[in-house]
Every structure is written in structure tokens, then in C-alpha cells.
Amino acid sequence: MTTQAWSGLNTRLFDGLVLVALFLAVWQGLYEYAGDSALTSPLTTLDYASSLMKTANFWTHAQATLVAFAYALVISIVLGIVLGLVLGVQRFSGDVAEPILVALYTIPKITLYPLILLIFGLGVSAKVAFGVIHGVIPIILFTLNAVKNINPVLIRTSRVMRLSPWQTASTVLTPAVMPELITGVRVGFSLTMLGVLIGEMFASQRGLGFLIINGINLHNVRITTAVILIVVVFAILANGLLLAFDKRMHRG
Amino acid sequence: MTRNAAISLTRVAVIVGSVLLVEILCQRKIISPLVMIPPSEMATSLWRLFKTQKIWDDIAQTFSTVALAFVLSVTVGFALGAIIHALPRVRRAVDPLLASYYSIPFFVFYPLLIALFGLNTIPLIVIGFVFATAAMVISTLTGLDRVPRVMTKTARILRLSPTRAVWSVTLPSAAPYLFTGLKLALAYSFIGVIAGEFILSGGGLGFSIAYAYNDFDSQTMYALMMFVLVIAVVMNGALHLWEQRMLKKRARA
Numbered sequence: 001m002t003t004q005a006w007s008g009l010n011t012r013l014f015d016g017l018v019l020v021a022l023f024l025a026v027w028q029g030l031y032e033y034a035g036d037s038a039l040t041s042p043l044t045t046l047d048y049a050s051s052l053m054k055t056a057n058f059w060t061h062a063q064a065t066l067v068a069f070a071y072a073l074v075i076s077i078v079l080g081i082v083l084g085l086v087l088g089v090q091r092f093s094g095d096v097a098e099p100i101l102v103a104l105y106t107i108p109k110i111t112l113y114p115l116i117l118l119i120f121g122l123g124v125s126a127k128v129a130f131g132v133i134h135g136v137i138p139i140i141l142f143t144l145n146a147v148k149n150i151n152p153v154l155i156r157t158s159r160v161m162r163l164s165p166w167q168t169a170s171t172v173l174t175p176a177v178m179p180e181l182i183t184g185v186r187v188g189f190s191l192t193m194l195g196v197l198i199g200e201m202f203a204s205q206r207g208l209g210f211l212i213i214n215g216i217n218l219h220n221v222r223i224t225t226a227v228i229l230i231v232v233v234f235a236i237l238a239n240g241l242l243l244a245f246d247k248r249m250h251r252g
Numbered sequence: 253m254t255r256n257a258a259i260s261l262t263r264v265a266v267i268v269g270s271v272l273l274v275e276i277l278c279q280r281k282i283i284s285p286l287v288m289i290p291p292s293e294m295a296t297s298l299w300r301l302f303k304t305q306k307i308w309d310d311i312a313q314t315f316s317t318v319a320l321a322f323v324l325s326v327t328v329g330f331a332l333g334a335i336i337h338a339l340p341r342v343r344r345a346v347d348p349l350l351a352s353y354y355s356i357p358f359f360v361f362y363p364l365l366i367a368l369f370g371l372n373t374i375p376l377i378v379i380g381f382v383f384a385t386a387a388m389v390i391s392t393l394t395g396l397d398r399v400p401r402v403m404t405k406t407a408r409i410l411r412l413s414p415t416r417a418v419w420s421v422t423l424p425s426a427a428p429y430l431f432t433g434l435k436l437a438l439a440y441s442f443i444g445v446i447a448g449e450f451i452l453s454g455g456g457l458g459f460s461i462a463y464a465y466n467d468f469d470s471q472t473m474y475a476l477m478m479f480v481l482v483i484a485v486v487m488n489g490a491l492h493l494w495e496q497r498m499l500k501k502r503a504r505a
Contacts, residue, residue, distance in 0.1 A: 015345035030368065038367035096262045099492065106439035107484040108446035111458065111477050114465040118287045190355035197357045201451065209360070216363040216452075228360050239355035240348070 040225045049226040064206040068124050069196045072131025076192050077185055080136045084143020084184075085169065088177075094144055101144075105137045109195070113202060127199040127207070134195030135188040142184025146177035179249040186242040193235060289474050298475035307460075307476075314445060314456040317373050321380030321441040326434060328381075329388025336389065337396045350393075353386040362448050371454060380444035384437040391433025395426030428499065435491050442487070446480065 024042050031041045040048065052058050087094040113130065120126040154176055158168045174181075200209025208227055215224035271291050277283045278290035289297075301307045336343050358379065365375035399422055407417040423430075449458025457480055464473035 011341075012344065015341065016348075019345050019349065034368045039364055092259065092262075095259045096266060099489075100263065100267065102492075103485045103488045106443070106488050107481055108443040108450075108458070110443075110447040110450050111461050111480050113450070114461070114473055115288065115477070187354070190357075193355075194357040194359065198359055198447070201359070212360055212363060216367075221367065224363060228364065231360055232356050235355045235357060236352050239352040243348075243351055 037219075037221065040222050044222070045225045045229055048222050049229050052223070052226050053230070058211075061207055061211050064124075064204075065196060065200065065208045068127040068199075068207065069131065069193055071124070072128045072135065072192045072196055073189060075128065075132050076135035076139055076188050079132070080139025080184065080188060081143050081181065083136075084140045085147060085173065085177075087140065088144045088147025088150075089173075091148075094148060098141070098144065101137055101141055105141070109133055110198060113199070116199075117202075122204070127196050127204060130199035131192040131195040134198075135192030138191060139184045139188040142180050142187065143177060146180030146184075147173060150176050179246075182242070182246045182249045186239065186246055189242060190235065190239060197231065286470075289470055291478070293471070294474045294478045297471040298479055301472065301475050310455060310457050310460050313373070314449065314458070317376050317456065318380060318441050318445045321377045321384060321445055322438055324377070325381045325384035325437045325441055326388055329385040329433065329437065330392050330430070332385070333389045333392025334396070337393055343393075350386060350390055358383050358444070359447055359451065362451055366452060371452070376445050376448045376453060376456075379448045380441035383444035384440035387436035387440055388433040391429050391436065392426075395429030395433070396422070398429060399425045428495075428502075431495055431498065435488075435495070438487065438491070439484075442484065 027042050031039055039045075087097050109130075112133065116129050116133070117126050120129050150173065154172055155168075158172045163171065196207075197209040197212075200207035201213045204210045208231055211227045212224050212231075215221070215227065274283070274288075275290050275292060278285070278288055278293075336346060361382070362375060362379050365378050369375045369378065403421050403425055404417075407421045412420070445456070446458040449456040450462050451458075453459045457476060461473055461476045461480070464470070464476065
């Protein structure tokens with residue numbers, strides 16, 4: 001690496017550190033302002049979070065969340081990509097459906113929670129369903145637009161080569177839309193997680209969302225702040241990984 | 253019939269058809285009345301609610317909160333976007349933050365906000381604001397990035413004062429992106445406020461839905477759910493139409 005690249009990296013590292021320091025300062029400031037009854041200081045939280053992560057109880061809750069999240073994510077991705085591909089290829093249905101999907105995306109889905117609960121009952125399936133209704137629409141929309149904006153030459157070529165619909169989908173359409181798909185999955189990933197966590201906050205006896213809301217009900221500020229920190233750090237790390245992958249796909 | 257008319261007609265048919273399907277399924281008890289009441293019953297129940305004072309209080313409270321969160325997020329988001337755009341180094345530092353902003357499940361902060369500000373409308377405004385601001389910042393940055401170089405150069409050649417250049421060159425060329433920001437900020441502040449009310453609050457539409465749910469009052473619950481849904485769709489549709497008209501005008505100019 002050249003010296004110039006090194007100094008560039010150094011400034012970026014420095015700027016990043018300044019940002020983190022600023023964030024911690026704001027947190028500490030809020031703590032000074034609100035006191036122990038509202039949230040714990042950054043240092044105490046880190047300390048408590050690390051001891052929390054050594055308990056078996058925390059991991060049963062984390063596992064409950066991760067299992068529900070995994071189911072919801074797989075369903076969102078498969079359903080989203082299939083529907084997106086179909087609506088993208090069928091121009092007319094795509095044009096009919098897109099504004100409806102956008103409108104569905106903007107409704108506060110949390111109000112549908114009672115309905116989901118009445119259909120699926122208390123438990124994992126309600127959490128999964130709640131994750132899916134949050135995550136699936138952006139994946140459909142990204143896939144749909146990716147297919148719509150495919151270079152027409154590719155599609156004409158596949159027709160000239162007399163590929164079957166399945167061959168067209170697997171060898172032409174999928175590789176062409178891959179970069180956009182990854183972006184859709186990244187957005188869907190975050191929203192699915194949001195959905196699952198909100199689901200746990202209302203009607204569940206297990207999971208990290210439950211730990212947060214339970215901490216509030218019991219006035220256990222330490223556990224709420226610590227779990228929130230863990231969830232946020234996980235979300236940012238996962239998104240960072242997907243973002244790096246996303247950027248590479250778009251470049252290549 | 254033009255293609256666009258056919259598309260719009262089919263869309264209306266699809267929506268009406270699905271409502272009718274739900275209606276029939278509910279009437280025939282294929283969907284149990286314990287799970288869902290027929291849409292026609294939701295509508296009559298909503299009509300009855302409109303005659304009570306309570307719903308108007310809820311509507312007033314929810315919409316004033318949304319309005320405050322929206323105005324705040326748009327102003328602050330635009331200002332922040334403009335400042336960050338002017339300072340490349342700051343921008344490089346906050347770029348990863350903006351890219352991963354919406355991966356943070358913000359509603360987990362809501363209980364914390366209540367502990368900080370108390371059980372009133374401030375946590376609701378804050379959650380709506382926090383949720384919506386980043387969308388406005390990102391749209392402002394994109395908009396300012398997409399101002400054509402020719403335009404800024406022309407402004408310089410014409411020796412426009414900085415304020416005039418911003419007013420008659422920068423803002424109009426960034427307008428479509430700013431409009432997207434407005435649209436997203438409105439949707440996000442609406443989602444944030446309703447979700448907050450639903451989780452924990454003492455009033456508003458979201459609270460009333462949660463309350464009716466806990467009370468097994470499915471008439472009120474479904475009526476209010478339908479109301480929120482219709483409002484969101486109408487709001488979105490109106491903005492979409494406005495945007496289309498704006499874009500058409502620009503295309504002609």
C-alpha cells in the first residue's frame with residue numbers, strides 16, 4: 001500500500017473514531033440528564049451486556065429470536081424473489097401490482113398485529129408471519145424493478161436460443177438481476193428483523209424483543225439498555241457484511 | 253383503450269375483487285368471525301364510531317403528532333443533508349452510518365424514550381422524527397448530487413448571487429429527489445407514531461386499536477384498522493398523483 005493510501009485510511013479511521021466518540025458522548029449526556037431510572041451509562045451497559053452474554057438464559061432468548069428470524073427471512077426471500085420475478089416478467093401484472101405494493105409498504109403494519117395473532121395464535125408462527133409481512137414487500141419491489149430494467153437484448157437472445165422458461169429464469173434472468181437482488185435482500189433482512197422483534201415485544205414469552213419489553217415492565221433498566229445495545233450492534237454488523245457484499249456485486 | 257387506462261382499471265378491479273372475496277369468505281364463515289369481521293361490517297362500525305367524540309380526539313392527537321414529526325424531520329433532514337453535502341469529509345465519515353441506518357430496529361428504542369421523556373407525546377414525536385429524518389437526509393444528498401454540472405456552471409456564468417443560484421437552479425433541479433424524501437418522511441413519521449402509540453401510550457389511533465384488541469372489541473378494532481389503512485393508501489395515492497403531475501410539467505418545460 002502506498003503512503004497516500006495509508007494516510008487516507010488513517011483519516012477515515014480517525015473520522016470513524018470521532019463519530020463513535022461523539023455517539024458515546026451523547027449517550028453519556030443523556031444518562032447524566034435522565035439518570036439511572038431511564039437508562040444506564042455506556043460503561044455500565046457494556047459491562048452488563050458482556051456478563052449477560054455469559055448466561056444461559058440470555059442465549060435461550062437469543063436462540064428463540066434467531067430461529068423465528070431465520071424462518072421469516074427464508075420465507076421473505078423465496079416468496080419475494082419468486083413474486084418479483086413473475087411480476088417483472090409479466091409486464092402488465094407488474095404495472096398493476098407495483099403501486100398496490102408501494103401502498104402496502106407505507107401502511108403501519110403494526111396495526112395488523114391483532115389480525116396476525118388471531119390467525120396464527122401466540123407463538124413462533126405469529127412472529128414469523130409478522131417478520132414476513134415486513135420483509136417481503138421490499139424484496140418483491142427490488143426484484144420486480146431489476147427484471148423490468150433488464151437489457152432487452154438478453155431476453156431476445158434467450159428467445160432466439162429457444163431456452164425453456166425455466167432455463168431463461170436460471171441462466172439469464174437470475175444472473176442479470178443478481179446485484180439488485182442482493183440490495184433487496186439487504187433491505188428485507190433489516191425489515192424482517194424489525195418485524196420479528198416488534199412481534200416479540202407484544203405477544204411472546206421468549207425472545208430478545210420480549211426481554212426488552214419485560215425489562216421495561218419490571219423497571220429493570222439495565223437489562224433493557226443492554227439488550228438494545230446487543231440487538232443494535234448485531235443489526236449494524238450484519239448490515240455491514242451485506243453492504244460490503246452488495247458493493248462488490250454492483251462493481252463486478 | 254390505452255394501456256395506462258387498462259392498467260388502472262385492472263388495478264381497481266383487483267382491489268375491489270379482493271375486498272369482495274374477503275367479504276364473501278367472512279359471510280360464509282370460511283373465515284371465522286372470531287378472526288375477522290366482514291369489511292361491510294367494519295365500514296358500518298367505523299360509521300358508528302365517527303358519531304362519537306372519542307375517535308375525533310384520537311384522530312386529532314395522532315395527526316397533530318404525525319404533522320409535528322413530519323415537519324421537524326423534513327426541516328432538520330434537509331438542513332443536515334445540505335450541510336453534509338457541503339462538507340465532503342463529514343460525508344465520508346457518516347456515509348456508512350446512513351447506509352446502515354434503517355437496519356437498526358428503532359422501535360426497540362421507544363421504551364427507552366418513554367423512560368427519558370415520560371409517557372406523553374414527546375417520545376412519539378421523537379420516534380417519528382428519528383425514523384423519518386434519515387430518509388430526508390439521504391434524499392437531499394442524492395438530489396444535490398444529481399444537480400447537473402452544466403446548471404451550476406451556467407449559474408456562475410450568469411453571476412447569480414448564491415441565494416439566487418440556490419433558489420432558481422439548485423432547488424428546482426433537486427426537486428424530484430426532495431419530493432421522494434418528503435414522501436418517505438411522511439410515510440415513516442406516520443408508521444413511527446402509530447407504532448409508538450400501539451406499543452405504549454395513552455391516546456391516539458394506535459393506542460385505541462391496541463386497547464380494543466385487549467378488550468376483545470373486534471368491531472372497534474377492525475373499524476380503526478380499516479381507517480388507518482385507508483388513510484395510508486389515500487395519502488400515498490395523493491402524493492403519487494401530485495408527483496406524476498409535477499414530473500409531467502417538468503417534461504413539458
